[in-house]
Amino acid sequence: MELYAERGFDSTSVAEIAERAGLTERTFFRHFADKREVLFYGSKALQEFLVGGVEDAPQSLAPIEVIVSALVGAATGFFEERREFARRRQAIIAANTELQERELIKLASLASALASALRKRGVPDQTASLAAEAGISLFKVAFQRWVDDDGESSLAHIIEQSLREMRAVTAGQRRPAPAGAAQRHPGHLRPSSRSPNRSE
Amino acid sequence: MELYAERGFDSTSVAEIAERAGLTERTFFRHFADKREVLFYGSKALQEFLVGGVEDAPQSLAPIEVIVSALVGAATGFFEERREFARRRQAIIAANTELQERELIKLASLASALASALRKRGVPDQTASLAAEAGISLFKVAFQRWVDDDGESSLAHIIEQSLREMRAVTAGQRRPAPAGAAQRHPGHLRPSSRSPNRSE
Numbered sequence: 387m388e389l390y391a392e393r394g395f396d397s398t399s400v401a402e403i404a405e406r407a408g409l410t411e412r413t414f415f416r417h418f419a420d421k422r423e424v425l426f427y428g429s430k431a432l433q434e435f436l437v438g439g440v441e442d443a444p445q446s447l448a449p450i451e452v453i454v455s456a457l458v459g460a461a462t463g464f465f466e467e468r469r470e471f472a473r474r475r476q477a478i479i480a481a482n483t484e485l486q487e488r489e490l491i492k493l494a495s496l497a498s499a500l501a502s503a504l505r506k507r508g509v510p511d512q513t514a515s516l517a518a519e520a521g522i523s524l525f526k527v528a529f530q531r532w533v534d535d536d537g538e539s540s541l542a543h544i545i546e547q548s549l550r551e552m553r554a555v556t557a558g559q560r561r562p563a564p565a566g567a568a569q570r571h572p573g574h575l576r577p578s579s580r581s582p583n584r585s586e
Numbered sequence: 587m588e589l590y591a592e593r594g595f596d597s598t599s600v601a602e603i604a605e606r607a608g609l610t611e612r613t614f615f616r617h618f619a620d621k622r623e624v625l626f627y628g629s630k631a632l633q634e635f636l637v638g639g640v641e642d643a644p645q646s647l648a649p650i651e652v653i654v655s656a657l658v659g660a661a662t663g664f665f666e667e668r669r670e671f672a673r674r675r676q677a678i679i680a681a682n683t684e685l686q687e688r689e690l691i692k693l694a695s696l697a698s699a700l701a702s703a704l705r706k707r708g709v710p711d712q713t714a715s716l717a718a719e720a721g722i723s724l725f726k727v728a729f730q731r732w733v734d735d736d737g738e739s740s741l742a743h744i745i746e747q748s749l750r751e752m753r754a755v756t757a758g759q760r761r762p763a764p765a766g767a768a769q770r771h772p773g774h775l776r777p778s779s780r781s782p783n784r785s786e
Contacts, residue, residue, distance in 0.1 A: 448758040490690045512727070516748070516755045519723035527715045548716070549756075555716045556749075556756045558648040 390478045422488055425475055429492050433499050435460050440503035449509045453500055453521030454549050461541035476533045497522040524548045590678045625675055629692050633699050635660050640703035649709045653700055653721030654749050661741035676733045697722040724748045
């Protein structure tokens with residue numbers, strides 16, 4: 387990560403990584419197929435974590451709530467402590483097209499694993515696809531906001547806020563209500579203990 | 587397309603494509619960077635079409651409605667006449683990981699172009715991202731359904747239906763109501779002339 391940040395992903399060789407880490411190249415390749423995979427090392431664990439979250443979610447939750455609870459679980463158990471790491475990683479990925487593509491593939495396979503996990507809970511095929519795709523879309527937007535954010539908002543909080551905004555957006559509102567702020571079309575939103583403050 | 591369908595994408599060479607089309611390889615490469623790009627030839631035109639649809643949409647529409655009207659416009663003006671082509675193309679892509687990755691990149695850049703076009707209409711940053719991502723998610727699901735569908739439903743119709751389902755899913759319904767059918771939690775949804783029939 388240090389080398390990628392210092393001199394760019396393309397200009398860093400496996401030999402240099404191995405040297406910085408005090409390993410042989412041979413050992414490097416025992417752990418990673420190539421230097422790109424260093425940045426995607428956690429993907430499998432993340433997917434298992436999310437699928438586990440879907441499996442363990444209470445049966446009373448609606449599909450999108452199952453997905454969001456799994457995402458919030460991963461935010462707390464996976465990302466929250468590693469914001470600086472996530473920031474550096476995101477900056478490296480943003481600077482390289484090949485890495486962006488790899489990241490898209492990761493997100494697409496997360497969506498597909500989440501949709502399968504929903505189907506195993508008895509969620510109909512189409513609903514499972516839509517809930518998983520919508521969930522990954524909002525995760526993508528929330529994650530970027532968390533990484534860009536200078537404030538102290540937790541990723542879990544931003545994900546929950548993004549769900550409310552996604553609801554408002556798909557319902558056809560002009561703009562999502564910021565957390566706790568006035569809502570333009572309150573009738574469009576699901577009644578929620580979190581929302582009101584209709585001071586507008 | 588014939589060659590890709592007959593013998594698979596990987597086993598087809600540019601020389602063979604050029605021969606089948608009665609062209610020289612040189613002419614092929616004047617039009618396409620590589621054999622993959624043959625399948626993504628329409629991407630640029632599609633993106634321009636969609637962005638044009640966003641620019642031309644009435645100011646009265648909410649962001650998600652702008653996106654969906656652009657998608658419906660593309661469905662009618664771009665895809666409807668080419669269902670057999672779309673089917674064959676989708677089958678070729680589904681059989682090849684590299685092509686699936688390229689398709690993901692295409693969809694991600696469509697989402698990003700649509701979000702920019704919304705921002706130019708004055709839609710706030712975050713709303714624009716969420717509406718564009720949600721729109722592309724539902725397009726992905728709708729397109730696959732259209733390609734798989736044996737029936738006579740138009741892509742435009744399936745897109746509009748998928749928007750209603752996406753609304754129901756993000757609102758936290760257990761399963762989306764099929765067009766005109768009973769809703770489990772009617773209170774979660776935006777009141778709409780399309781919804782009721784609360785016979786459950």
